Amino acid sequence: MPLSQLDLLLEEGLSSDPPLVIVPGQGIEKDERDIVRAKLRRRGLPESMLMDLPLPTLLHRHEVHKHNPENVLIAGLRKVDDQLFRATLRISDRQEMVLDHATGSHVTGMVIQEAVRQMTLAVGERHLLAPLDTARRFVISSLQTTFHKFLLPLPTQVEYTVEELKRKGPNRLRFRGRCDLLQADVLAASGSMDVMVIDGQRADQIEADHIRVTTRALAELYAEKQGVSEHLTLGQGAAS
Structure with a gap:
C-alpha cells in the first residue's frame, strides 16, 4: 500500500488479530519512516508496529x-x-x-x-x-x-x-x-x-576524433542542401 494511504490502513487494521505489522518497502527511507512513526503516535499506537528493517549502505x-x-x-x-x-x-x-x-x-x-x-x-x-x-x-x-x-x-x-x-x-x-x-x-x-x-x-581522443569526423560530414551535408559555403556548428556537451 502506498504511504499516502497509510491512514486508511491504520483505520481498517486497528482491531486486527494478530496485531498489524507495517513492513517498509522500496522508497520508504528514513524520512518516510519518521512520518509513519508520527502517524502511529497521533493514533496512540506503538511505534513498534513499524518493522525496523535496516537500510543497507548505498554505494558511493x-x-x-x-x-x-x-x-x-x-x-x-x-x-x-x-x-x-x-x-x-x-x-x-x-x-x-x-x-x-x-x-x-x-x-x-x-x-x-x-x-x-x-x-x-x-x-x-x-x-x-x-x-x-x-x-x-x-x-x-x-x-x-x-x-x-x-x-x-x-x-x-x-x-x-x-x-x-x-x-x-x-x-x-x-x-x-x-x-x-x-x-x-x-x-x-x-x-x-x-x-x-x-x-x-x-577514450577522450577517440571521442574527439569521432566528433570531428561526424560533425564535418553532417555540416557538409547541410551546406550542400542549403547551398552555403561557410558554416559553424554549435552543440551542447552530453552528460558522461
Missing part, C-alpha cells in the same frame, strides 16, 4: 558513475567468490527515473535497466580493477535486459556473475556478466552488459 556515487547520490540504486555490495557478487536494490522516491516515469505499482523497466548498469559498473570499479590515479573510461558495447515478471517495490536482491573477463593491462579490461534481480528467491528480471575499460585520455 562514483562507483556507479552518477553525480547525484539520490540516483544510486545499489547498496551493500559484497563479494561471494571470484565470479559472484551480491547487493541490494534500494530505490528512493527522489530517484530520477522514478520522478519522471509514470506507471503502475511495479518498478519500471527503466529503473531495472539502470540497476543492471550500476551493478555492472560497481563490480568493475570495486572488484575487477586496481585503484589507479589515472582516469579510465567504461565503454558499453551492449546492454540487454529481460523481464520475467513484475518487479515489485519490495526488498530485492541483486546478483552479478562474471561470465567473461579479458585483461589487457592494469587500466585496460573487457568483461561481460549477468545481473539477476530476485524477490523471495524468485527471478524477476535479468540483464547482461558487455563493457570495455580503457585509459581516459585514449
Whole structure:
C-alpha cells in the first residue's frame, strides 16, 4: 500500500488479530519512516508496529558513475567468490527515473535497466580493477535486459556473475556478466552488459576524433542542401 494511504490502513487494521505489522518497502527511507512513526503516535499506537528493517549502505556515487547520490540504486555490495557478487536494490522516491516515469505499482523497466548498469559498473570499479590515479573510461558495447515478471517495490536482491573477463593491462579490461534481480528467491528480471575499460585520455581522443569526423560530414551535408559555403556548428556537451 502506498504511504499516502497509510491512514486508511491504520483505520481498517486497528482491531486486527494478530496485531498489524507495517513492513517498509522500496522508497520508504528514513524520512518516510519518521512520518509513519508520527502517524502511529497521533493514533496512540506503538511505534513498534513499524518493522525496523535496516537500510543497507548505498554505494558511493562514483562507483556507479552518477553525480547525484539520490540516483544510486545499489547498496551493500559484497563479494561471494571470484565470479559472484551480491547487493541490494534500494530505490528512493527522489530517484530520477522514478520522478519522471509514470506507471503502475511495479518498478519500471527503466529503473531495472539502470540497476543492471550500476551493478555492472560497481563490480568493475570495486572488484575487477586496481585503484589507479589515472582516469579510465567504461565503454558499453551492449546492454540487454529481460523481464520475467513484475518487479515489485519490495526488498530485492541483486546478483552479478562474471561470465567473461579479458585483461589487457592494469587500466585496460573487457568483461561481460549477468545481473539477476530476485524477490523471495524468485527471478524477476535479468540483464547482461558487455563493457570495455580503457585509459581516459585514449577514450577522450577517440571521442574527439569521432566528433570531428561526424560533425564535418553532417555540416557538409547541410551546406550542400542549403547551398552555403561557410558554416559553424554549435552543440551542447552530453552528460558522461
